[in-house]
Amino acid sequence: MAQLTPREAPDEDLEPPPDIFDAQSLDLEFWLKPRTIQLIRPASGEKAKLLYWKDGELIDSAYQELCYLLRDVNGKETAPIDPKLLETLWGAQAFVARYGIESPVEILSGYRTKSSNNKLIEQGIPAARQSLHMEGKAADIRIANLNEEVLGGLVRSFRQGGVGFYYRSGPRGGWIHADTGLKRTWKG
Template identity: 85%
Template sequence: MPRASAQSAPSGSGELEPPPDIFDAQALDLEFWLKPRTIDVIRPASGERAKLLYWRDGELIESAYQDLCHLLRDVNGKETALIDPKLFETLWGTQAFVARYGIDTPLEILSGYRTPASNQKLREAGVPAARQSLHMEGRAADIRLANLNSEVLGGLVKSFRQGGVGFYYRAGPRGGWIHADTGLKRTWKG
């Protein structure tokens, strides 16, 4: 996976305001990508939280992978699907990267896998959901990370160069979110 780096620490306001060159996708050393991977996630829709070691010594830990797939299930359609392991690389890389700068909070998973029926219900309700959404293939997640605004979080996810990044800005205390997927490399604002 390509690497990312930041050149500044969080400001006292709780949000990072990035200078134009904050992300350098080649700056992290190889050791960062070889260490064991523990991901800390929360699903606000179901109230679940888990901190799982899912990758060690170059191997996916099957039981933890299955637990993560369950956490990223369609909570509305009550179905679980296999999630692309590359998506977990992006989620873990994002969380591990910001932890180096004192942001050690769980990654909020707002949406993971979606059944076609759940995806259609969102579309009918006016929620931005593509007809051929990668959520339905287990290749996308909508995420949020405390203390990072959508621009900073999306810029970090984009720097990994692993797929698509959608920026969804919303006013209010919970703010927006970022769509991350393992499809074609592209960005958009919704």
Template identity: 35%
Template structure:
């Protein structure tokens, strides 16, 4: 099941991977494995093509509100740089709980590839990265647009914007690349990117 971006860029429905039909009780699965059941039946995990690109991979990100940032290489000589990943984990932390988690580095591959394809050397502005189950549940109570089984809880997703680039343009390019999930929130001016199954909403 796939959804296309709606006319006018407004929310056009829940993510088919994270919608009500895919709900998993939070208490039933450990935090890091929360979405395993969802992903197992949702098709092959994307971002494979990204992993084969380039001897080095770099990323520029800045966190909204705190201005914490990372700019540099996070993958070199065939492996991820642990210190760079640790620094990225901090930038992508759950701000409301002041809690970090090991982010899935394939998310950084997706973001790096999108920035490269958009010919941008600007820093992604990260609106939301990792969310604890508690934070996500609170957000879901306040808005029907927040999935209760979000990939944010597994460190696989980011809501972000790229300065100087239109959110619709960014979302369309990312969706065409088929690297993972892409959600357009044009009204709010950001795009959801993740390294889960290929889908769009």
């Protein structure tokens, strides 16, 4: 069974988080409230906390900044990011915040140019030739205090697209791939 991997002791007043989160337990009110997302790009050191959705609409200035943050940091190019992907990232962060886990979403990879994607393949790094990263529909992410199994299980419970589990040992651990393509799962 998947376990949380806490890096700090939770507040004693909080109910302990479950081993597996299930977004299907959310009520409609959760999805109607304003959305503020906190992101960090370890590759560039950039951080942002942005209100990007309110009253049923994307806030264009915040959306543009999110597209920039999810850019190809190697190819230095920006592309439109699928708003459904932002919804998935925000949903995961907002859902675990209910259990006292208030960590930014680490963006390891967002949009990728074809050239950057091909370089990864040439280096033997997991990357699909027709990657949804190249369409702005995928991100490789982590959230501190959640292992890959728990975070991936939560994202999969949104039923919004594909989820890849990339298990790695070490202090940085693994990550998950989340996309807005067909519903599927895999391990890499």
